[in-house]
Amino acid sequence: MNILITGGAGFIGSSLAKSLLKANHEVSIIDHFSTSYHVERKMEQVEQIKRIGPVAIHEFDLLDEEKTIAHFNEHSYDSVIHLAALPGVQPSLTDPHAYIDQDIKVTVNVLRAAGLSGVSQVLFGSSSSVYGDQEGPVTESIANGKVKSPYAAAKAGAESFCHAYQSLYGFKLTILRFFTVYGPWGRPDMAIPLFLTKLLNGEPIHIYGRHQSRDFTYIDDIVNGIFLALNQTNQSEIYNLGSGKPVRLEDLIRLLMNYFPDANVVDETFRAGDVRHTWSNIEKAKKDLGYVPEIGFEEGLRRTVEWAKNYHD
């Protein structure tokens, strides 16, 4: 298959690109190497992809509608996996307009360009944040728009545009709601990578409520879920991709203390915009796609700590 990954230089996109190349797909990437975190890290991620096989890298901003449409018309992609976005909950509180641009307008550009150029399948990387603060385990149908942050609102809005353009152009649409993804090459602004960097530097880590829990999902399981979704046959579906096993932050800290017994943990108050718990119901993905997460949290954390120590060195 000739597959385009938008945001392919990022954490999930680069891991996915490596796996798709290993499975002999033709892979192209569009990424503008945004400064949401170190550009050098994204360059390194691209180098990792290139080591696996040939990949076409197109460096431009998907916010440019004309360029995006022209690009899609020049290339005939079978499937588009749209992961380009500005992620992160807390920064969205201070810069909401950037999220409207990067998470909504960019998605509209990609959807229109895909539809106009006759792409047959679009997969959209959405987020557990669209559920707001609901008691889990959450099923796909219970997202009700009552979200907690501008990031989540942008993702929920982008999902609606996906439905609109699916209806207008008739491509096959799969919306995948990822639950807190972690693992080697994890996004540096997220809790586990951030904690590991601080712990390796001997700095204190700050947590904003020990009783919060997150449905941490290992990167390989997410990549596997995306793979399986490529073979999904229905016209329009939404799937949770999570582990289905939430971990309390106090348990995360306890496990980290096994590796960093001298860790200095500073308790802070809960932050507006965050949700208290995430917990996925993954029965639909299991049944329809055969998605079964394989990496338990303790093993995933062990691999992540090992990677972080080597990377830090």
Ligand SMILES: NC(=O)c1ccc[n+]([C@@H]2O[C@H](COP(=O)([O-])OP(=O)(O)OC[C@H]3O[C@@H](n4cnc5c(N)ncnc54)[C@H](O)[C@@H]3O)[C@@H](O)[C@H]2O)c1
């Ligand atoms: N990592 C998670 O835990 C998680 C959870 C839920 C949803 N998601 C979603 O999954 C997707 C990938 O997340 P990630 O963690 O890999 O993030 P990431 O920041 O590592 O990757 C996103 C990539 O998109 C690129 N990009 C952003 N705006 C662009 C634009 N206008 N033009 C071209 N490229 C652009 C960035 O340069 C970056 O390389 C995002 O849509 C995110 O919202 C991630």
